[in-house]
Amino acid sequence: MKDVAKEANVATSTVSRVIRNNAKISEATSNKVKAAMSKLGYIPNQAARTLITNKTMTIGLIQKSSTPEIRQNPFNSDVLNGINQACNVRGYSTRMTVSENSRDLYHEVKTMIQSKSADGFILLYSLKDDPIEHLLYEFKVPYLIIGKSLNYENIIHIDNNNIDAAYQLTQYLYHLGHRHILFLQESGHYAVTEDRTVGFKQYCDNVKLSNDCIVIKSMNDLRDCIKQYCIDASHTPSVIITSDAMLNMQLLNVLYEYQLRIPEDVQTATFNTSFLTENATPSQTSVNINPDVLGLTAGNTIIDVLRNETISFREKLISTQIIERVSTTKI
DNA sequence: CGCGGTTTGCGGTCAATGCA
DNA sequence: TGCATTGACCGCAAACCGCG
Numbered sequence: 156m157k158d159v160a161k162e163a164n165v166a167t168s169t170v171s172r173v174i175r176n177n178a179k180i181s182e183a184t185s186n187k188v189k190a191a192m193s194k195l196g197y198i199p200n201q202a203a204r205t206l207i208t209n210k211t212m213t214i215g216l217i218q219k220s221s222t223p224e225i226r227q228n229p230f231n232s233d234v235l236n237g238i239n240q241a242c243n244v245r246g247y248s249t250r251m252t253v254s255e256n257s258r259d260l261y262h263e264v265k266t267m268i269q270s271k272s273a274d275g276f277i278l279l280y281s282l283k284d285d286p287i288e289h290l291l292y293e294f295k296v297p298y299l300i301i302g303k304s305l306n307y308e309n310i311i312h313i314d315n316n317n318i319d320a321a322y323q324l325t326q327y328l329y330h331l332g333h334r335h336i337l338f339l340q341e342s343g344h345y346a347v348t349e350d351r352t353v354g355f356k357q358y359c360d361n362v363k364l365s366n367d368c369i370v371i372k373s374m375n376d377l378r379d380c381i382k383q384y385c386i387d388a389s390h391t392p393s394v395i396i397t398s399d400a401m402l403n404m405q406l407l408n409v410l411y412e413y414q415l416r417i418p419e420d421v422q423t424a425t426f427n428t429s430f431l432t433e434n435a436t437p438s439q440t441s442v443n444i445n446p447d448v449l450g451l452t453a454g455n456t457i458i459d460v461l462r463n464e465t466i467s468f469r470e471k472l473i474s475t476q477i478i479e480r481v482s483t484t485k486i
Numbered sequence: 487c488g489c490g491g492t493t494t495g496c497g498g499t500c501a502a503t504g505c506a
Numbered sequence: 507t508g509c510a511t512t513g514a515c516c517g518c519a520a521a522c523c524g525c526g
Contacts, residue, residue: 156517166491171519179489203517207496 163191215273216251219280229429237450303346315444320475321354337392342372400427423482437481
Protein backbone atom coordinates (compact mmCIF):
# COMPACT_ATOMS: atom_id res chain seq x y z
CA MET A 156 0.00 0.00 0.00
CA LYS A 157 2.88 2.29 0.80
CA ASP A 158 4.36 1.69 -2.64
CA VAL A 159 1.01 2.27 -4.33
CA ALA A 160 0.48 5.45 -2.36
CA LYS A 161 3.92 6.68 -3.35
CA GLU A 162 3.33 5.78 -6.99
CA ALA A 163 -0.02 7.62 -7.02
CA ASN A 164 1.17 10.51 -4.86
CA VAL A 165 -1.45 9.97 -2.18
CA ALA A 166 -1.53 8.74 1.43
CA THR A 167 -1.87 5.06 2.28
CA SER A 168 -5.28 5.80 3.76
CA THR A 169 -6.43 7.01 0.38
CA VAL A 170 -5.31 3.74 -1.17
CA SER A 171 -7.21 1.88 1.52
CA ARG A 172 -10.35 3.89 0.84
CA VAL A 173 -10.17 3.18 -2.87
CA ILE A 174 -9.79 -0.56 -2.20
CA ARG A 175 -12.68 -0.59 0.29
CA ASN A 176 -14.81 1.38 -2.18
CA ASN A 177 -15.16 4.03 0.44
CA ALA A 178 -17.25 7.03 -0.56
CA LYS A 179 -15.79 10.50 -0.49
CA ILE A 180 -12.98 9.73 -2.85
CA SER A 181 -13.02 11.74 -6.04
CA GLU A 182 -13.13 9.77 -9.23
CA ALA A 183 -9.88 11.36 -10.38
CA THR A 184 -8.02 10.22 -7.24
CA SER A 185 -9.65 6.81 -7.39
CA ASN A 186 -8.54 6.31 -10.99
CA LYS A 187 -5.05 7.50 -10.16
CA VAL A 188 -4.79 4.94 -7.35
CA LYS A 189 -6.23 2.11 -9.44
CA ALA A 190 -3.72 2.85 -12.18
CA ALA A 191 -0.88 2.68 -9.65
CA MET A 192 -2.21 -0.61 -8.26
CA SER A 193 -2.37 -2.21 -11.65
CA LYS A 194 1.05 -0.84 -12.65
CA LEU A 195 2.64 -2.37 -9.55
CA GLY A 196 0.49 -5.49 -9.63
CA TYR A 197 -0.66 -4.85 -6.11
CA ILE A 198 -3.07 -7.31 -4.45
CA PRO A 199 -4.31 -6.58 -0.89
CA ASN A 200 -2.85 -8.80 1.79
CA GLN A 201 -5.60 -10.88 3.42
CA ALA A 202 -3.50 -11.72 6.48
CA ALA A 203 -3.07 -8.05 7.24
CA ARG A 204 -6.73 -7.35 6.69
CA THR A 205 -7.63 -10.17 9.08
CA LEU A 206 -5.43 -8.47 11.66
CA ILE A 207 -7.58 -5.38 11.78
CA THR A 208 -11.04 -6.72 10.86
CA ASN A 209 -10.81 -9.93 12.87
CA LYS A 210 -12.46 -11.59 9.88
CA THR A 211 -10.74 -14.48 8.12
CA MET A 212 -13.02 -14.49 5.07
CA THR A 213 -13.01 -18.26 5.39
CA ILE A 214 -15.92 -20.66 5.75
CA GLY A 215 -15.27 -23.88 7.66
CA LEU A 216 -16.80 -26.98 6.13
CA ILE A 217 -17.44 -29.88 8.47
CA GLN A 218 -17.90 -33.30 6.94
CA LYS A 219 -18.90 -36.22 9.11
CA SER A 220 -15.67 -38.03 8.34
CA SER A 221 -12.96 -37.95 5.73
CA THR A 222 -13.04 -41.61 4.77
CA PRO A 223 -12.69 -42.43 1.05
CA GLU A 224 -16.29 -43.66 1.03
CA ILE A 225 -17.49 -40.20 1.84
CA ARG A 226 -14.84 -38.16 0.04
CA GLN A 227 -15.38 -40.04 -3.19
CA ASN A 228 -19.14 -39.91 -3.13
CA PRO A 229 -20.05 -37.60 -6.03
CA PHE A 230 -22.79 -36.10 -3.89
CA ASN A 231 -20.12 -34.75 -1.59
CA SER A 232 -17.98 -33.20 -4.30
CA ASP A 233 -21.03 -31.67 -5.98
CA VAL A 234 -22.10 -30.01 -2.74
CA LEU A 235 -18.56 -28.74 -2.17
CA ASN A 236 -18.45 -27.40 -5.69
CA GLY A 237 -21.63 -25.41 -5.07
CA ILE A 238 -20.30 -24.00 -1.82
CA ASN A 239 -16.98 -23.05 -3.39
CA GLN A 240 -18.71 -21.34 -6.29
CA ALA A 241 -20.64 -19.11 -3.91
CA CYS A 242 -17.55 -18.40 -1.81
CA ASN A 243 -15.39 -17.66 -4.81
CA VAL A 244 -17.79 -15.11 -6.23
CA ARG A 245 -18.15 -13.34 -2.90
CA GLY A 246 -14.51 -13.22 -1.84
CA TYR A 247 -14.48 -16.08 0.63
CA SER A 248 -12.36 -19.19 0.77
CA THR A 249 -13.18 -22.50 2.40
CA ARG A 250 -11.43 -24.82 4.77
CA MET A 251 -12.58 -28.37 5.21
CA THR A 252 -12.10 -30.79 8.08
CA VAL A 253 -9.97 -33.87 7.40
CA SER A 254 -10.54 -36.06 10.46
CA GLU A 255 -11.71 -39.60 9.89
CA ASN A 256 -13.28 -40.30 13.27
CA SER A 257 -15.63 -38.32 15.44
CA ARG A 258 -13.23 -37.81 18.35
CA ASP A 259 -10.53 -36.27 16.14
CA LEU A 260 -13.16 -34.29 14.30
CA TYR A 261 -14.41 -32.81 17.56
CA HIS A 262 -10.95 -31.52 18.43
CA GLU A 263 -10.28 -30.33 14.91
CA VAL A 264 -13.43 -28.23 14.91
CA LYS A 265 -12.77 -26.94 18.41
CA THR A 266 -9.31 -25.77 17.36
CA MET A 267 -10.73 -24.14 14.24
CA ILE A 268 -13.19 -22.22 16.38
CA GLN A 269 -10.76 -21.19 19.11
CA SER A 270 -7.97 -20.19 16.74
CA LYS A 271 -10.52 -18.21 14.77
CA SER A 272 -9.66 -20.00 11.54
CA ALA A 273 -13.11 -19.46 10.07
CA ASP A 274 -15.84 -16.83 10.34
CA GLY A 275 -18.68 -19.32 9.97
CA PHE A 276 -19.33 -22.99 9.40
CA ILE A 277 -21.41 -25.28 7.24
CA LEU A 278 -22.30 -28.68 8.68
CA LEU A 279 -22.43 -31.07 5.74
CA TYR A 280 -24.52 -33.64 7.58
CA SER A 281 -27.20 -33.72 10.22
CA LEU A 282 -27.17 -35.99 13.20
CA LYS A 283 -29.22 -36.11 16.38
CA ASP A 284 -27.26 -35.14 19.53
CA ASP A 285 -24.15 -34.27 17.55
CA PRO A 286 -21.34 -33.10 19.90
CA ILE A 287 -19.88 -31.01 17.08
CA GLU A 288 -23.07 -29.06 16.63
CA HIS A 289 -23.20 -28.56 20.40
CA LEU A 290 -19.70 -27.10 20.12
CA LEU A 291 -20.73 -24.60 17.43
CA TYR A 292 -23.79 -23.66 19.44
CA GLU A 293 -21.95 -23.23 22.74
CA PHE A 294 -19.28 -21.04 21.15
CA LYS A 295 -22.00 -19.01 19.42
CA VAL A 296 -20.32 -19.43 16.04
CA PRO A 297 -22.48 -18.71 13.01
CA TYR A 298 -23.33 -21.96 11.22
CA LEU A 299 -25.94 -23.64 9.13
CA ILE A 300 -26.76 -27.21 8.25
CA ILE A 301 -27.14 -29.01 4.97
CA GLY A 302 -29.85 -31.44 5.98
CA LYS A 303 -32.32 -31.45 8.83
CA SER A 304 -32.03 -29.36 11.97
CA LEU A 305 -32.47 -31.86 14.78
CA ASN A 306 -30.89 -30.32 17.87
CA TYR A 307 -31.77 -26.64 18.27
CA GLU A 308 -34.58 -24.26 17.39
CA ASN A 309 -34.16 -21.70 14.64
CA ILE A 310 -31.02 -23.10 13.05
CA ILE A 311 -30.88 -22.30 9.35
CA HIS A 312 -30.83 -25.45 7.26
CA ILE A 313 -30.85 -26.22 3.56
CA ASP A 314 -32.42 -29.53 2.68
CA ASN A 315 -34.44 -31.62 0.26
CA ASN A 316 -37.81 -33.06 1.08
CA ASN A 317 -36.51 -36.60 1.16
CA ILE A 318 -39.76 -38.13 2.36
CA ASP A 319 -41.56 -36.64 -0.61
CA ALA A 320 -38.76 -37.53 -3.02
CA ALA A 321 -38.94 -41.19 -1.96
CA TYR A 322 -42.71 -41.10 -2.14
CA GLN A 323 -42.54 -39.76 -5.72
CA LEU A 324 -39.95 -42.32 -6.79
CA THR A 325 -42.00 -45.19 -5.40
CA GLN A 326 -45.10 -43.83 -7.08
CA TYR A 327 -43.22 -43.58 -10.36
CA LEU A 328 -42.14 -47.22 -10.08
CA TYR A 329 -45.67 -48.28 -9.15
CA HIS A 330 -47.00 -46.60 -12.27
CA LEU A 331 -44.42 -48.49 -14.31
CA GLY A 332 -46.15 -51.63 -13.08
CA HIS A 333 -43.90 -52.69 -10.21
CA ARG A 334 -45.75 -54.45 -7.40
CA HIS A 335 -42.88 -55.87 -5.37
CA ILE A 336 -40.24 -53.34 -4.42
CA LEU A 337 -37.14 -53.93 -2.31
CA PHE A 338 -35.60 -50.91 -0.56
CA LEU A 339 -31.95 -51.04 0.48
CA GLN A 340 -30.74 -48.40 2.91
CA GLU A 341 -27.26 -47.51 4.16
CA SER A 342 -26.52 -47.96 7.83
CA GLY A 343 -25.66 -45.03 10.09
CA HIS A 344 -29.01 -43.55 11.14
CA TYR A 345 -28.56 -40.39 9.15
CA ALA A 346 -31.72 -38.37 8.71
CA VAL A 347 -31.68 -38.48 4.90
CA THR A 348 -31.71 -42.26 4.84
CA GLU A 349 -34.44 -42.50 7.46
CA ASP A 350 -36.62 -40.01 5.58
CA ARG A 351 -36.22 -41.82 2.28
CA THR A 352 -37.30 -45.01 4.00
CA VAL A 353 -40.31 -43.27 5.50
CA GLY A 354 -41.41 -41.87 2.13
CA PHE A 355 -41.04 -45.26 0.51
CA LYS A 356 -43.14 -46.97 3.19
CA GLN A 357 -45.76 -44.24 3.07
CA TYR A 358 -46.45 -44.79 -0.59
CA CYS A 359 -46.42 -48.56 -0.21
CA ASP A 360 -48.96 -48.29 2.59
CA ASN A 361 -51.10 -45.96 0.48
CA VAL A 362 -51.47 -48.45 -2.32
CA LYS A 363 -51.31 -51.48 -0.01
CA LEU A 364 -48.04 -52.77 -1.43
CA SER A 365 -46.03 -55.27 0.53
CA ASN A 366 -42.53 -53.94 0.93
CA ASP A 367 -39.15 -54.79 2.41
CA CYS A 368 -36.58 -52.38 3.77
CA ILE A 369 -33.16 -53.82 4.48
CA VAL A 370 -30.26 -52.04 6.16
CA ILE A 371 -26.98 -52.82 4.38
CA LYS A 372 -23.79 -52.51 6.42
CA SER A 373 -21.31 -54.30 4.19
CA MET A 374 -20.76 -55.94 0.82
CA ASN A 375 -21.46 -59.32 2.45
CA ASP A 376 -24.75 -58.02 3.82
CA LEU A 377 -25.61 -57.04 0.29
CA ARG A 378 -24.74 -60.43 -1.18
CA ASP A 379 -26.77 -62.23 1.49
CA CYS A 380 -29.68 -59.93 0.90
CA ILE A 381 -29.73 -60.38 -2.88
CA LYS A 382 -29.36 -64.12 -2.53
CA GLN A 383 -32.25 -64.24 -0.09
CA TYR A 384 -34.62 -61.93 -1.97
CA CYS A 385 -33.71 -62.42 -5.62
CA ILE A 386 -32.37 -65.98 -5.86
CA ASP A 387 -33.86 -68.11 -3.11
CA ALA A 388 -37.26 -66.44 -2.74
CA SER A 389 -40.26 -67.59 -4.74
CA HIS A 390 -41.66 -64.11 -5.13
CA THR A 391 -38.71 -61.91 -6.16
CA PRO A 392 -38.80 -58.10 -6.29
CA SER A 393 -39.16 -56.55 -9.72
CA VAL A 394 -37.27 -53.42 -8.74
CA ILE A 395 -34.67 -52.52 -6.10
CA ILE A 396 -34.30 -48.99 -4.75
CA THR A 397 -31.05 -47.93 -3.07
CA SER A 398 -30.90 -44.96 -0.71
CA ASP A 399 -27.61 -43.74 -2.18
CA ALA A 400 -25.67 -44.03 -5.44
CA MET A 401 -22.61 -45.62 -3.81
CA LEU A 402 -24.81 -48.43 -2.53
CA ASN A 403 -26.35 -48.61 -5.98
CA MET A 404 -22.89 -49.15 -7.51
CA GLN A 405 -22.26 -52.02 -5.10
CA LEU A 406 -25.65 -53.45 -5.92
CA LEU A 407 -24.84 -53.47 -9.63
CA ASN A 408 -21.73 -55.49 -8.85
CA VAL A 409 -23.65 -58.03 -6.80
CA LEU A 410 -26.38 -58.37 -9.41
CA TYR A 411 -23.66 -58.97 -11.99
CA GLU A 412 -22.15 -61.67 -9.77
CA TYR A 413 -25.52 -63.42 -9.64
CA GLN A 414 -25.96 -62.92 -13.40
CA LEU A 415 -29.13 -60.95 -12.94
CA ARG A 416 -29.68 -58.63 -15.88
CA ILE A 417 -30.94 -55.06 -15.58
CA PRO A 418 -33.61 -54.18 -16.61
CA GLU A 419 -34.68 -57.63 -17.88
CA ASP A 420 -34.45 -59.73 -14.70
CA VAL A 421 -34.68 -57.00 -12.13
CA GLN A 422 -34.84 -53.21 -12.35
CA THR A 423 -33.01 -50.65 -10.24
CA ALA A 424 -33.43 -47.06 -9.13
CA THR A 425 -31.48 -44.95 -6.68
CA PHE A 426 -31.12 -41.61 -4.99
CA ASN A 427 -28.44 -39.10 -5.96
CA THR A 428 -27.96 -38.53 -9.66
CA SER A 429 -24.35 -38.05 -10.71
CA PHE A 430 -21.69 -39.07 -13.17
CA LEU A 431 -21.90 -42.51 -11.53
CA THR A 432 -25.58 -43.11 -12.25
CA GLU A 433 -25.36 -41.62 -15.75
CA ASN A 434 -22.47 -43.84 -16.75
CA ALA A 435 -23.33 -47.05 -14.96
CA THR A 436 -24.18 -50.12 -17.01
CA PRO A 437 -26.97 -49.71 -17.64
CA SER A 438 -27.56 -46.05 -16.80
CA GLN A 439 -29.54 -45.73 -13.59
CA THR A 440 -32.89 -44.16 -12.99
CA SER A 441 -32.23 -41.81 -10.10
CA VAL A 442 -33.51 -38.95 -8.01
CA ASN A 443 -31.59 -35.76 -8.63
CA ILE A 444 -31.41 -33.92 -5.33
CA ASN A 445 -29.41 -31.06 -6.90
CA PRO A 446 -26.40 -31.15 -4.59
CA ASP A 447 -24.77 -28.21 -6.39
CA VAL A 448 -27.81 -26.05 -5.64
CA LEU A 449 -27.75 -27.25 -2.02
CA GLY A 450 -24.12 -26.16 -1.80
CA LEU A 451 -24.58 -22.88 -3.64
CA THR A 452 -27.53 -21.94 -1.44
CA ALA A 453 -25.71 -22.94 1.74
CA GLY A 454 -22.63 -20.94 0.75
CA ASN A 455 -24.56 -17.82 -0.16
CA THR A 456 -26.69 -18.05 2.96
CA ILE A 457 -23.84 -18.38 5.45
CA ILE A 458 -22.14 -15.39 3.79
CA ASP A 459 -25.39 -13.42 4.11
CA VAL A 460 -25.44 -14.32 7.80
CA LEU A 461 -21.84 -13.16 8.25
CA ARG A 462 -22.67 -9.88 6.54
CA ASN A 463 -25.56 -9.37 8.95
CA GLU A 464 -28.13 -9.54 6.21
CA THR A 465 -31.55 -10.67 7.38
CA ILE A 466 -32.39 -14.22 6.35
CA SER A 467 -36.06 -14.62 5.52
CA PHE A 468 -36.18 -18.37 6.15
CA ARG A 469 -35.05 -20.97 8.66
CA GLU A 470 -35.55 -23.84 6.25
CA LYS A 471 -34.97 -23.87 2.49
CA LEU A 472 -36.02 -26.93 0.53
CA ILE A 473 -34.29 -27.62 -2.77
CA SER A 474 -36.43 -29.37 -5.37
CA THR A 475 -35.76 -32.90 -6.58
CA GLN A 476 -36.42 -34.58 -9.92
CA ILE A 477 -36.65 -38.16 -11.09
CA ILE A 478 -34.25 -38.82 -13.96
CA GLU A 479 -35.45 -41.77 -16.04
CA ARG A 480 -32.76 -44.04 -17.45
CA VAL A 481 -32.32 -47.50 -18.90
CA SER A 482 -32.45 -49.33 -15.55
CA THR A 483 -36.23 -48.99 -15.38
CA THR A 484 -37.23 -49.20 -19.06
CA LYS A 485 -40.07 -51.48 -20.10
CA ILE A 486 -38.88 -54.67 -21.75
C1' DC B 487 -18.26 20.20 3.64
C1' DG B 488 -15.54 17.40 0.46
C1' DC B 489 -11.41 15.33 0.33
C1' DG B 490 -7.49 13.20 1.85
C1' DG B 491 -3.34 13.10 5.23
C1' DT B 492 -1.73 11.34 10.04
C1' DT B 493 -1.92 8.20 13.46
C1' DT B 494 -3.30 4.32 16.06
C1' DG B 495 -4.03 -0.40 17.04
C1' DC B 496 -5.47 -5.01 15.44
C1' DG B 497 -2.76 -10.16 17.41
C1' DG B 498 1.00 -12.47 17.44
C1' DT B 499 6.31 -13.24 17.12
C1' DC B 500 10.78 -12.20 18.31
C1' DA B 501 14.74 -9.75 19.78
C1' DA B 502 16.39 -6.52 23.11
C1' DT B 503 16.44 -5.12 27.66
C1' DG B 504 15.90 -5.26 32.72
C1' DC B 505 16.19 -7.52 36.95
C1' DA B 506 17.04 -11.01 40.59
C1' DT C 507 21.90 -17.67 33.88
C1' DG C 508 17.01 -17.63 33.77
C1' DC C 509 13.00 -15.39 33.64
C1' DA C 510 9.70 -11.39 32.77
C1' DT C 511 8.79 -7.25 30.33
C1' DT C 512 8.92 -4.14 26.59
C1' DG C 513 8.65 -2.59 22.06
C1' DA C 514 9.28 -3.03 17.03
C1' DC C 515 7.14 -5.02 13.36
C1' DC C 516 3.92 -6.96 9.65
C1' DG C 517 -0.23 -4.43 6.18
C1' DC C 518 -4.38 -2.65 6.72
C1' DA C 519 -8.82 -0.05 8.28
C1' DA C 520 -10.66 3.65 10.34
C1' DA C 521 -10.91 7.30 13.80
C1' DC C 522 -9.42 11.64 13.87
C1' DC C 523 -8.06 15.87 12.08
C1' DG C 524 -6.82 19.79 8.92
C1' DC C 525 -6.82 22.22 4.55
C1' DG C 526 -9.01 24.90 1.03
